[in-house]
Amino acid sequence: MNNVIVYSKNNCMQCRMTKRYLKEHHVSFEERNINQDPQYLDTLKQQGFQSVPVVMNGEMDPIVGFRPDSLKELAD
Structure with missing residues (x-):
């Protein structure tokens, strides 16, 4: 899967934690860092x-917060 x-x-x-999960x-x-x-x-x-992290890719709904249950769909 790409364009995350x-x-x-x-x-x-x-x-x-979200970035670490994705890397692992x-x-x-x-x-995209909102401070920088x-x-x-x-x-x-x-x-x-209204909050971060927000994880987006074109194929699924955005993931808001650290949600390993949802992030695992990106890893499949």
Whole structure:
């Protein structure tokens, strides 16, 4: 599976755990950090999200928060 995007921010434990899970399961992803690039925050707000991490890929609904039960679908 490809085109996985992880929206994250600095000092976010759930973001860190999500990225670690994806790396451990060999899921490649693009990280979009809202602290380093605030335009990503605007993108998330426009889509109705109020917290990170948000994991997106074109084939499934966005995953909000650290959700290993949902993330495992990306690893299959």
